Amino acid sequence: MDNIDIRTQRTRIENINALPTVPGTVKKVSQVIGKPGVTLSEISQFVVGDPALTTKVLKMVNSAVYGFPGRISSVSHAIMLLGLSVVKGLLLGISVFEIMQQVMAGLWDHSVGCAVVARAIAEKKGLKDPEEVSVGGLLHDFGKVILMLEYQTQYEEAMKQAASRKTAIFEAERAVFQETHSAVGTWLAERWRFPPNLVEVIECHHRPGSARKAPMETAIVHFSDILVRARGFGFGGDPLVPAVHPAAFDLLALTDADIREVLDKLENSREESGSLSL
């Protein structure tokens, strides 16, 4: 199998217009938007449970054509600005992931779990926009979706290496692609004119010390990623639970009781929804 230097493929990646989603979401789309008298907030609730739908909505509202480039990072705000008919059109245009469905289902659960945990921590820390941090949790790994979608064999090889060498998936990605999912996600997030704080969370979630614009948000998503893995919720591409970056942990200053409370919220959401992706 040939390794590729993903950095030479940046243009190809930047031309991607939409992510596919898991079958469970596609089944629910028509049910949600076909409901008579459906409200904007009901649609928001549905969209924030799916990384692909969330990227679609944020991409549209932040597009230059639409007029709010780099401004909107909350799904509920985006949906209020786009309106029911535009959002319906967007949601109906979603397609389903044809390959690696098992892995994708695990990644979806991991992402949704991170969103729940990130929101809980953001609320705990009294941040002004817990929903934006939650979106960071939901989308932090969307570079993985891109890599799986475009380079399936290489990505399977990276996962195999991570498992056999017991290294983190981002290290295996670097061996196979010369760059990680964080970089790939960042290229597309910038191309889609996502707000700078959201781009930074995607870019720096494995090295929260480099965050300059949104250090707290990045630390929250970094820690959520690890917490969700530690709880065995979903699948992030490797079975490891990496160490928490000490400075990020200090910045968060969470007590044991805080962490227990956050984990309870994760458990509750798991009981409520089961696996979201199947």
Added chain:
Amino acid sequence: MKTILVVSTDPLLIHLAERLLSPRFRAIVLGGMVSAVDAIYNNIPNLVVVEIPAGDSTTAEAINNLKEDPMFNQLPILAVIGDQPPPDWEGLLVEDYLRKGDLERDLLSRVLLAVSRSERVVEINPLTRLPGNISINRQIEDRLGRGEFFSFAYADLDYFKPFNDKYGFSRGDEVIKITGRLILNIVKSRQPKGSFIGHIGGDDFVFIMEPGPVEGACGEIIRAFDQIIPTLYDPEDRERSGIDSKDRRGTARFFPLIGISIGVSGTSIRSFSHFGELTGAASEMKRYAKKTQGSSYEIDRRATPPT
């Protein structure tokens, strides 16, 4: 009755057009585009049907000249051509065309469609793409004329000017666009049919709804506005909930975050004979709303007119 101007010298075409259009429209026939333009300047019709003879350039010039002026830019023009190849549309500013041979079958339907389309797109605000004053007035007068029960809401922003002055007009424009989208989407989601949203200009907006859902819509607009607007400030200004800018006299002072004030009046509690009376009552309610610090709405509940 809506007026259609028919511009042609072809007796067959004129006869056909009068016969097909007369049950639905007042058809006025003129022999040439130049005299038609004169008639249009005096009284704008709802649509112009104009024959473009092969090799004739004066008709095209007259049409294009007419369309240069924003006042007549929206007037729909339906070109009728013979068997010649279609002209270069870049050089002929019309909305649609028909072949002479298809008039019997298609003229009425195309005219109805063109009129309907032009009513959908009249005088759009370039920033928000919402309809402006002419449509707003027409909406109110039509509803008053039909004796409809409706609520009329008038909204504007508080402390918008200092924001514009401090951050520049392109960020000010974002605020206006967001306000327009929020009002539009919230009103439409609560009343998909028969509601209306207009942009008077600057930071002034109006919307028309049934009396039932209007209060819920006002509440939701205010909540959504107060959630989204703070995210448009620089982080440090957002932190202190306001900005240092200059007031109308040029004196530096602190201004709170932009808020939205909405005043609502309506025909369900009392009757209005004229649209000015109704808009006056709504703007009076808006002045009450403005007395409240931050975003708020006030609904007119007085059964008798203000004295």
